[in-house]
Amino acid sequence: xxxxxxxxxxxxxxxxxxxxxxxxxxxxxxxxxxxxxxxxxxxxxxxxxxxxxxxxxxxxxxxxxxxxxxxxxxxxxxxxxxxxxxxxxxxxxxxxxxxxxxxxxxxxxxxxxxxxxxxxxxxxxxxxxxxxxxxxxxxxxxxxxxxxxxxxxxxxxxxxxxxxxxxxxxxxxxxxxxxxxxxxxxxxxxxxxxxxxxxxxxxxxxxxxxxxxxxxxxxxxxxxxxxxxxxxxxxxxxxxxxxxxxxxxxxxxxxxxxxxxxxxxxxxxxxxxxxxxxxxxxxxxxxxxxxxxxxxxxxxxxxxxxxxxxxxxxxxxxxxxxxxxxxxxxxxxxxxxxxxxxxxxxxxxxxxxxxxxxxxxxxxxxxxxxxxxxxxxxxxxxxxxxxxxxxxxxxxxxxxxxxxxxxxxxxxxxxxxxxxxxxxxx
Ligand code: CMC
Numbered sequence: 001x002x003x004x005x006x007x008x009x010x011x012x013x014x015x016x017x018x019x020x021x022x023x024x025x026x027x028x029x030x031x032x033x034x035x036x037x038x039x040x041x042x043x044x045x046x047x048x049x050x051x052x053x054x055x056x057x058x059x060x061x062x063x064x065x066x067x068x069x070x071x072x073x074x075x076x077x078x079x080x081x082x083x084x085x086x087x088x089x090x091x092x093x094x095x096x097x098x099x100x101x102x103x104x105x106x107x108x109x110x111x112x113x114x115x116x117x118x119x120x121x122x123x124x125x126x127x128x129x130x131x132x133x134x135x136x137x138x139x140x141x142x143x144x145x146x147x148x149x150x151x152x153x154x155x156x157x158x159x160x161x162x163x164x165x166x167x168x169x170x171x172x173x174x175x176x177x178x179x180x181x182x183x184x185x186x187x188x189x190x191x192x193x194x195x196x197x198x199x200x201x202x203x204x205x206x207x208x209x210x211x212x213x214x215x216x217x218x219x220x221x222x223x224x225x226x227x228x229x230x231x232x233x234x235x236x237x238x239x240x241x242x243x244x245x246x247x248x249x250x251x252x253x254x255x256x257x258x259x260x261x262x263x264x265x266x267x268x269x270x271x272x273x274x275x276x277x278x279x280x281x282x283x284x285x286x287x288x289x290x291x292x293x294x295x296x297x298x299x300x301x302x303x304x305x306x307x308x309x310x311x312x313x314x315x316x317x318x319x320x321x322x323x324x325x326x327x328x329x330x331x332x333x334x335x336x337x338x339x340x341x342x343x344x345x346x347x348x349x350x351x352x353x354x355x356x357x358x359x360x361x362x363x364x365x366x367x368x369x370x371x372x373x374x375x376x377x378x379x380x381x382x383x384x385x386x387x388x389x390x391x392x393x394x395x396x397x398x399x400x401x402x403x404x405x406x407x408x409x410x411x412x413x414x415x416x417x418x419x420x421x422x423x424x425x426x
Pocket of ligand 1: 260
């Protein structure tokens with residue numbers, strides 16, 4: 001094993017320690033660099049920068065591996081539930097039967113919203129994006145449910161309160177936006193079934209819960225539950241490093257997730273597929289547009305900062321989408337376009353050379369459509385799934401003695417010093 005790296009700069013040799021992760025990932029510890037040499041590193045987008053040590057999620061972008069606490073994502077999708085996976089991420093181990101039951105009891109106990117919070121929804125302008133509402137509502141929780149930070153049990157309750165209420169908030173936002181009556185959570189239903197019931201049940205046509213739909217939603221949320229230091233998780237760690245409360249921290253994560261290059265990509269994929277369909281574009285035209293540097297069009301749901309092969313989550317999502325559409329006997333023309341686009345892109349030299357493969361969002365939107373979820377709720381669905389990951393990462397960050405207030409440096413490229421000019425002389 002390498003123990004040190006040597007850097008020679010301005011004739012001075014600096015010895016930097018090497019850190020090795022448990023799966024053989026290597027890093028050069030540059031913490032002494034600036035102090036010793038006056039230099040900093042330059043790495044926009046942090047593509048080569050490790051900002052923490054973490055025991056939560058392992059991903060290998062070259063081999064298409066994703067594991068939560070060491071367990072392969074494929075096994076969790078097959079055998080686990082979203083609530084069990086959330087426990088695994090936050091607590092660090094799979095729950096016993098008693099622990100899982102206690103978790104479910106708390107999730108039920110915390111599932112209602114404070115009456116005064118409900119008023120917020122009614123005052124939002126119609127057509128507000130639910131991600132903006134969700135981010136504000138989670139931040140507002142600090143006022144309604146002050147964080148209890150003294151006892152482990154209390155802080156665990158805070159996590160469960162967040163996980164439970166985000167689901168109620170999301171369903172409520174949807175119902176109110178449609179001008180429909182809010183459906184209360186039911187203690188007899190599991191987390192995912194409860195959400196579907198709150199979204200779709202109504203007095204005229206009662207919603208019939210279907211096992212495959214519930215399974216698909218469990219899988220969707222398991223696949224989104226964590227993804228190590230992505231944009232929104234980094235936002236959570238950065239904001240959390242200032243020691244702000246957990247609600248404000250998670251709210252920042254939700255805002256970061258909203259963008260089309262990150263969590264908003266699932267909605268962007270559907271918008272793209274609908275545009276292709278509406279304008280009658282051929283697959284060849286789409287591929288040509290995506291490759292054209294002068295055209296802002298990108299193949300949404302393709303490419304990833306870390307995965308340089310097929311995203312393992314996309315494989316599972318594609319399979320589950322097929323099962324669901326077969327089961328519901330629904331034919332989604334957008335799925336046909338997506339499959340043809342994928343086939344063409346995977347054969348194309350541009351995509352091959354740049355290692356651009358479908359990511360989790362490519363099929364996510366089609367699965368959500370099959371569940372009946374409206375397009376503007378897609379990123380909210382991602383946020384509900386990612387919440388346990390954000391909590392686990394926040395928890396790890398605040399208890400890590402190596403955590404420091406996040407405060408990067410910059411290379412200043414602006415004007416050098418010059419005098420102020422009075423306004424009448426400019
Ligand atoms: N379509 C066409 N060209 C692309 C695409 C794409 N989807 N993605 C990357 N490229 C090209 C890009 O133009 C660049 O070309 P060049 O080297 O000639 O300038 C090259 O591939 C590298 O791209 P990049 O933008 O520098 O790579 P990145 O690591 O900064 O970006 C990405 C990763 C996900 C932002 C990008 O692939 C993208 O914009 N994809 C579409 C949006 C999307 O699907 N986002 C969801 C990501 S998965 C969910 C999540 O974890 O957040």
